[in-house]
Structures are given as C-alpha cells and as structure tokens.
Amino acid sequence: MSTQKPQKPTLTGQRFKTRKRDEKERFDPTQFQESIVQGLNQTGSDLEAVAKFLDASGAKLDYRRYAETLFDILVAGGMLAPGGTLSDDMTRTEFCLFTAHEDLETMQAYAQVFNKLIRRYKYLEKGFEEEIKKLLLFLKGFNESERNKLAMLTGILLANGNISASILNSLYNENLVKEGVSAAFAVKLFKSWINEKDINSVAGSLRKVGMDNRLMELFPANKRSCEHFSKYFTDAGLKELSDFARNQESIGARKELQKELQEQMAHGEPQKEIIIFTKEEMKKANLSEQAMISIIWTSVMSCVEWNKKEELVTEQAIKHLKLYSLLLKSFTSQGLSEVTLLLKIQEYCYDNIHFMKAFQKIVVLLYKADVLSEEAILKWYTDAHVAKGKSVFLEQMKKFVEWLKNAEEESESDEEETD
Numbered sequence: 001m002s003t004q005k006p007q008k009p010t011l012t013g014q015r016f017k018t019r020k021r022d023e024k025e026r027f028d029p030t031q032f033q034e035s036i037v038q039g040l041n042q043t044g045s046d047l048e049a050v051a052k053f054l055d056a057s058g059a060k061l062d063y064r065r066y067a068e069t070l071f072d073i074l075v076a077g078g079m080l081a082p083g084g085t086l087s088d089d090m091t092r093t094e095f096c097l098f099t100a101h102e103d104l105e106t107m108q109a110y111a112q113v114f115n116k117l118i119r120r121y122k123y124l125e126k127g128f129e130e131e132i133k134k135l136l137l138f139l140k141g142f143n144e145s146e147r148n149k150l151a152m153l154t155g156i157l158l159a160n161g162n163i164s165a166s167i168l169n170s171l172y173n174e175n176l177v178k179e180g181v182s183a184a185f186a187v188k189l190f191k192s193w194i195n196e197k198d199i200n201s202v203a204g205s206l207r208k209v210g211m212d213n214r215l216m217e218l219f220p221a222n223k224r225s226c227e228h229f230s231k232y233f234t235d236a237g238l239k240e241l242s243d244f245a246r247n248q249e250s251i252g253a254r255k256e257l258q259k260e261l262q263e264q265m266a267h268g269e270p271q272k273e274i275i276i277f278t279k280e281e282m283k284k285a286n287l288s289e290q291a292m293i294s295i296i297w298t299s300v301m302s303c304v305e306w307n308k309k310e311e312l313v314t315e316q317a318i319k320h321l322k323l324y325s326l327l328l329k330s331f332t333s334q335g336l337s338e339v340t341l342l343l344k345i346q347e348y349c350y351d352n353i354h355f356m357k358a359f360q361k362i363v364v365l366l367y368k369a370d371v372l373s374e375e376a377i378l379k380w381y382t383d384a385h386v387a388k389g390k391s392v393f394l395e396q397m398k399k400f401v402e403w404l405k406n407a408e409e410e411s412e413s414d415e416e417e418t419d
Contacts, residue, residue: 067127084141136170155192261299314358325369338376350389360396
C-alpha cells in the first residue's frame with residue numbers, strides 16, 4: 001500500500017495583463033510644469049494671451065490632478081516648497097504674479113486671468129481657494145513686494161466674490177500675527193477690496209463667514225484693543241474699516257451686557273444692584289442712554305416665558321413690567337430715551353403677535369410709573385412712531401392721547417388763572 005499523498009490540483013492558464021485604465025497613474029507634476037512654463041514663456045506679459053493659452057491647455061493637460069502646481073506657477077513662477085520657497089530642481093517662468101508690476105491695474109488684470117480660468121473650468125474653484133489659503137500661510141517666505149501683490153489680488157478676488165472670505169482664517173496663524181505680517185497684509189488687502197467695491201461689501205462678506213467680530217485677532221493679544229486697531233488702520237488710510245470694527249466691538253459688548261442682564265434678572269438679583277451694575281457697564285462701554293434703554297427693554301422682555309394666549313399675556317406683561325419699572329425709569333432721564341423706549345415697545349408688540357392688543361396698556365402703565373412722560377407719548381403719537389403696526393397702535397392710543405391733551409390744556413388754563 002502506497003503512503004504517498006495525492007498531489008493537490010494546481011491552476012494553470014494564461015496571465016492577463018493589467019489594462020492601462022486600471023493602473024494608478026503616478027503623481028508626477030514635472031511634465032505638467034514644463035508644459036505650463038513653456039506656454040507662459042511664449043505668451044510673456046500679454047495677459048490676454050495667457051488667458052487664451054490656459055483656456056486651450058485645459059483640454060490637453062490634467063488641471064484637475066495638478067491644480068496646485070498650476071496655481072503655484074501662475075503666482076510664483078514655479079512649484080512652491082513648504083514655507084513658500086521655489087523648488088530648486090524645477091523649471092520656472094519669469095512671467096507670473098510675483099514678477100509683475102506692483103500696481104492695482106496689473107493686479108486687476110491678473111484677477112481677470114484667474115476669473116476666466118475658473119469660470120471655464122469650474123472644478124478648479126475649490127482648489128483655487130485652497131491655494132490662496134496655503135499662500136497666506138506661506139507669507140513669511142515671500143518678500144514685501146510679493147506679499148503686497150498677493151494682498152491686492154486677494155482683495156480684488158474677494159470684492160468680486162471669486163473666493164470666500166473664509167480664506168482669511170489663514171491670517172490668524174499665530175506666527176504671522178506675532179510678527180505683524182497679518183496686519184500689514186490686511187492693510188493692502190482691505191484697501192484693494194474697498195477700492196474695488198466698498199466697506200459694505202467687506203462687512204457683508206465677513207458676516208457671512210462669521211468673521212465680522214474677529215478683526216482684532218490680526219494683532220497679538222497684548223495689542224488686541226479697539227484703540228490700537230483704530231489707530232493702526234486709520235493711520236494706514238482705512239478709517240472706514242476702523243469705524244466698522246469699532247461698531248462691531250460695540251455690538252459684541254451690547255450682546256454680552258444683554259446676556260448678563262438677563263441672567264441677573266433670571267436669578268432674581270435685587271433691582272438696585274442691577275441698576276448699579278448697568279450704569280457701570282454703560283460708562284465702561286461708552287454707551288448712550290438711548291442704547292442702554294434698548295438693551296434693558298430686550299433683556300426685561302427676554303427673561304420670562306410668555307403665555308401664548310392673547311388674553312392672558314397682557315396681564316402677565318403688566319405684572320412683569322411693573323416689577324421692573326424702577327430699572328426702566330433709571331435709564332429714561334432724557335426725552336429721547338423715552339421715545340426710544342416707546343419705539344422698542346411698538347416694534348416688540350408688532351413682532352410678537354400676542355402683544356398686539358397689549359401696547360396701550362403697557363404705555364399707560366409706564367406713564368403711571370413715571371417711566372414715560374406725556375411729552376414723549378405725544379411726540380411718539382404725532383410724528384415719532386414707525387410704520388410697524390402704526391394704524392393699530394395709533395387707534396389704541398387715541399383716547400389716552402386725547403385725555404393727555406385735555407389734561408395739558410386744563411393745566412395751562414389753571415396756570416393762566418393763577419397768573
């Protein structure tokens with residue numbers, strides 16, 4: 001008997017070659033770079049010709065794969081190594097953004113080149129934003145002239161909506177901020193942005209990405225004050241930006257103050273202590289009494305859960321406002337403040353539909369509590385009201401206003417008799 005084990009069957013057959021499309025192409029930007037550099041050297045400084053060359057090359061070259069290389073060449077003349085220096089072993093061109101004339105007109109022409117390229121090849125949009133973010137992080141690797149050109153170009157692109165203001169996040173890099181590079185770059189950038197559009201364009205774009213309150217972060221922590229920011233940018237000829245930042249700082253301070261007041265009210269802090277605190281904060285933030293009464297009204301009306309039933313909410317509001325009448329009275333020492341409060345009440349009652357019928361009762365309560373004077377109420381009724389719910393509220397106030405006028409006339413007639 002044989003002890004030899006039977007052999008296992010083996011597979012034999014022809015080995016198939018891998019199809020070309022299944023092979024992963026190696027990332028090698030050398031040939032791509034040479035093609036772009038050669039084309040730019042031929043077109044030279046004629047930016048119309050550059051735009052046409054880039055448009056045509058997109059059909060032959062792999063822009064999608066080598067987007068970063070393409071943008072590096074257009075900006076710096078060759079591929080950039082980490083930190084912003086040009087790679088030594090690569091071909092480069094002298095016809096690029098960094099070697100162009102440092103003036104606004106030339107930068108606008110370059111912005112058009114990028115704009116045409118991205119409009120033609122939409123898939124480059126994201127890669128372009130990533131490139132700008134990277135270039136901003138490399139700012140220390142560029143000389144002053146190169147930084148200035150990049151700043152002007154970026155400002156123009158932002159003004160025309162070619163890139164999102166979120167790219168400015170790169171400027172908050174700790175090292176760039178610490179060495180003053182971010183602030184200096186921002187001056188050139190915002191100047192070209194405002195020159196292209198206006199401060200409203202800047203404000204709108206920054207708000208859209210939640211950066212309208214972060215401009216102070218362009219400076220190191222020890223210089224992060226409204227005064228320093230204002231002086232720096234005003235001296236640089238950007239008073240509009242200084243005013244915008246100051247306004248944003250003020251809005252931020254008001255929001256914080258409103259939040260703090262709501263918390264104090266919710267915790268049931270004594271009203272006298274709230275008044276002392278509010279007066280100190282008002283002085284510290286340099287707020288007018290009109291601004292302060294607006295914040296107080298919003299805080300008072302936000303610190304309670306309102307009844308959804310119209311017939312019950314009026315009673316609840318009267319009870320609540322009676323409780324805070326001393327606080328309201330402390331910040332309506334001026335006629336203008338009283339009118340401001342009346343406008344806030346009008347807007348609130350209009351915006352919160354359950355309060356539509358409560359307006360007159362709230363005004364009468366505050367009149368009796370010496371928060372509102374008859375002069376302020378008559379002024380509001382005659383010409384200081386706003387359009388919101390105007391006909392409804394004027395009708396509600398008609399009888400009370402007539403009563404006020406009659407009381408005023410009787411008072412004047414009594415005075416004449418005494419004389």
